[in-house]
Amino acid sequence: MVTNTLILNRYIDMVVSLGICLVTSTAICADETVDFNQHIRPLLVERCVRCHGPDIQEGGLRLDLRERAMEGGDSGIAIRPNEISKSPLFDRIDRTDPDLAMPPEGEGEPLSPDEIELIRRWIEAGADWPPDDATAQRSNHWAFQPIVRPDVPAHAVHPIDAFVVATLEREGLAPSNEADRATLLRRLSFDLLGLPPSPEEVDAFLNDDNPLAYERLVDRLLASPHYGERWARHWLDLARYADTDGYSGEQYRPWAWRWRAWVIDAINNDMPFDRFTIEQLAGDLISDATVSQRVATGFHRNYLHTREMDADKEEFRVRKIVDCANVTGSTWMGLTFGCAECHTHKFDPITQREYYGMYAFFNSTDEVDLPAPLDNDIFRVTTDDSDIVKAQTLVESNEPRPTHVHIRGNFLAKGPKVEPHVPAILPPLEATSERATRLDLARWLVSPDHPLTSRVAVNRIWQHLYGRGLVRTENDFGTQGAPPTHPELLDWLADEFMRRGWSQKELIRQIVTSSTYRQSSALRDDLVERDPDNRHLARQNRLRHEAEILRDAALSAAGLIDRRIGGPSFRPAVPPDAGDVVMAQWKPEPTPDQYRRGLYIVVQRTIPLPYLMIFDAPDGNAFCTRRDRSNTPTQALTLLNDPLFFECARHVGRRVVQRHQTTNERLQQAFLLTLGRTPSAEETDELNTFLAEQSKLLNKYPAFAGDIAGSSTGDVQETALWSCLARVLMNTDEFISRE
């Protein structure tokens, strides 16, 4: 691990966004100078600071600050520069005697001979250790600096393009052409609504001569109530939303969806992000809090819960609070707070004590299932035991629970007492009372001088519109994260976001109206060589649809989709023989409800719907800042054979056969329904050949046509034929991608 650290310092930029770790067998060449920051500090942090650091100073020794380290500990000087034999620190690490060796047995890996050699050389060379001020330079890390609005370069009219083109010119790259209109319409529809455009919408947009047609389309889509559904799902990923408790069994949460409905409404109403933050983290503490503001606190009720009789109640309560601290740190600040739960953060300036300062904000919360009537109950929500419709909320306990550092993360090993506070590296928090509250914390997060919240939020929005953020490590804005590819653009957007009253719709409008967004996603030959990862944004990215969106797309093409918004979660059908292993408790909803949008599918934490897992949806056990876009054979099997997808293909087949007569018209319509465009001449040729071959097979096995068509009425042969064609189109990479 230590050698990893060394190498990682050199290769951070290269690897950090890859989730890959580097390993090397030797740390340093014999003739290389030992450098404190590069070679020694990581060793001290990794092996020593847990017990000799800011939180605990075993034997009075502290090894994270030069002055303290050189002072020594209870038994005197630990490090004497140039005098290895008089440096007890070296003596202790160079021992095998289990009573004296450091680190003590069970407290971590012993130092390797190479590492011991490094420390020997460092001490013999004078134990050079930069003054503490200089080493506090880690706070010079870009993400902790205030956001300063940069000047917009004079390269283009649209500010975003101006920043992007400035970089492209520097790199000697040209931007890509604008994507064709059909692609643009489809891209925008999926990005803003998560739904494909209908053939009529395609027709209307392609024939709209108005020079502002695109901008008007953006306005129309942002005003659609499906916009809130699409962007709520992104937020649900961060909030580890699920409909069951987790851990074991499938304890259903009948009211989890109330918070989801709140999020959809808030996003549709373009609730400013600062208010959105405050209500979710501390809605209960707002004076004269409304029911809606209390429902918002359901954000943190999404943590896991156990009802197991054999579980230790306090242990599991502590796990919830740890989760609140980690999720808050990640969602609003993009920091890997969790790293500081058991020890001071190895890389970022977050001490373990500060971690528990954050933890303390949430430590006195109690769970309340609050009566919360529905305004407009189109789903006719029923309850088992009473007529009371509820929501899961958090409230502040009357009796604050004291918080202690949990030594090594063990909740039974209580360290020093800690009051709620925020890391010193960040701006100070202004408490409104003697003891800082969650409300103070929420307001602090969205205060204009907070360097992280706005950057993290705009980066995430950018990520949803591009596939990757300007900071590619959207989950790590700390020192181990990747620096922004366009630092000035990021800061301009972050500042603009706040200036425009934290309006997400305004920010999205700004991004999607840029030429940068409207580029083609085709990979040009020069970009294959020069910028295969598309860091410079000389094109758009092609993105496989998320699980829910893919299902919505198929249901839309089939004309089956149920567009009702909000309401309780539903269970889609699973194959009747799927019950033997994982879906025994899964009771599907009556048919019409099954065609609701994917974001309403019940998320069962321990036994999720296989479909969702196959397409990389999060299971709600942990927060998810970016979904994978895997590409597996089981996905192919699902798209080919899953009854729902086949049913959708069949409906597309029926639609084109019933409404259109000629092969050409049918082919056009099938393309419009599934891909939102018309076929090229080559595609038409190819598919005509396919239709001929497929017809032959259907003639050869006439009994199969009825099975494929799913009914014996109408033109069975033709319906079967065009269902097969639809199945082909709905298995193309184009169908499952947003280009």
Next chain:
Amino acid sequence: MKQTSLMPLLPISDTRRSFLTGISTGLGLAAVAHLMSGEPKARAEETSPSPLAARPPHFTPRARNCIFINLFGGPSQADLFDPKPLLNEQHGRPLPESFTKNVRFAFIEKETATLLGSPRTFARHGAAGLEFSDLLPHLATCADDMCVIRSMHTDTFAHTPGEIQLSTGVSVLGRPSLGAWMTYGLGSLSRDLPGFVVLTAGGRPPEAASANWGSGFLPPSHQGVPFRSQGEPILNLNNPAGISREMQRLQLDAVRELNARRYAHLRDPEIAARIATYESAYRMQTAAPELIDLSGETRQTLEAYGVDRVETESQLQAAKRAGGKGTMHAFSTNCLLARRLVERGVRFVNLYHGSWDHHDQLDPQLKYGCEIVDRPIAALIKDLKQRGLLDSTLVVWASEFGRTPLGENRKEYDKPTGRDHHPFAFTLWMAGGGTKGGEVVGKTDDFGWSILEEPVHINDFHATLLHVFGIDHLQLTYRFQGRDFRLTDVGGKVIESALA
């Protein structure tokens, strides 16, 4: 930077990474390249192996495949593998307070709990004289191939976190499972089947269900694929009604043509990868039914595994929690399928049966559980050995924890007839894969309460398991949320005495 032999540790470009994610096929891009018109040159050379392609380990491995049998619930070690005569002598007496001080139990009422003797008889077996109780007559005949670890310990005493720890190294949800780490580190040896297959028997999944075979933060292509015991072996494996194999091929060809055309236009490597995964899916449609077709197995083999056994009414009455009718058949079939999967190169086969959570009526329940699993597991070991596969296949019997020497005295029980969860000292065993046969690792005290020699934490066990496969557990890491995670978390020490 030194280059290491382990593929996933090498930095590869971002695009390449996403390009490779999830392509579970041995069919490299070179193979599909000819499908493409307008192929840029640079692309054709980018024929890196897929994330599931076989990869070299850190050092010479002993084993290539793993069959991990997870008998969740916590079988009682004192009634199976670790005899404690003192329990019978002291039956009904309390444990000295020093033992239970500061100990938290799931259900036992500490103040009045007393030791529970075992009615089992133990005998020594094999050249090495390993001890087994009378409930495991078949396994006892494999004694000289087994390495029994009596000094296992784990961190928690509740099922779900315990199971998650056994499967992922820590007791918190969200980490990759053992099998996912293995396919991440080593890839799969199978072209037509998933690298990590899960087989369950007994009608109930373990408490934490699919978290036990999840991929956590690793790419999802590493998650275990559950094979189903009825119907199609893999979800959606079969074509919809009316779509013949001939039609499937025709339609797949059309899909491929359209994809190839799109690829020529957009050059997105994801499209080429998609073409490859569709071919892989098509092959899986043949390979999976062939796998579960047991018609080629001899009568003798089927009998050895006990595939045709049927539960008696009294067995079903005695043990309601061990799975209902058909469990014996299902578990035996799964053991046989495990061998067939290993023969076909599947890296990690994960068998589940439960529950072995015997809080009361332990004797009849444990007896029935053993009747289900004893014969087929022994047959599996012998079958592998006879086919020359045992040397390269590690077989593991494991559970999340063991059971207490104290009887369980819940208020609602008339008298203790079962045992509570015991995480401080329990037994699991390994066979084959370069582990030391006829070996006992570790020693517990005379009550079986705590470990006297060679404690083996779950992390140590995992480190050993990876070691057997040629993986250094410290080097198999994945960076997530700013930290380099490993299966062994912050622990792990290879148990040298378990290795041949």
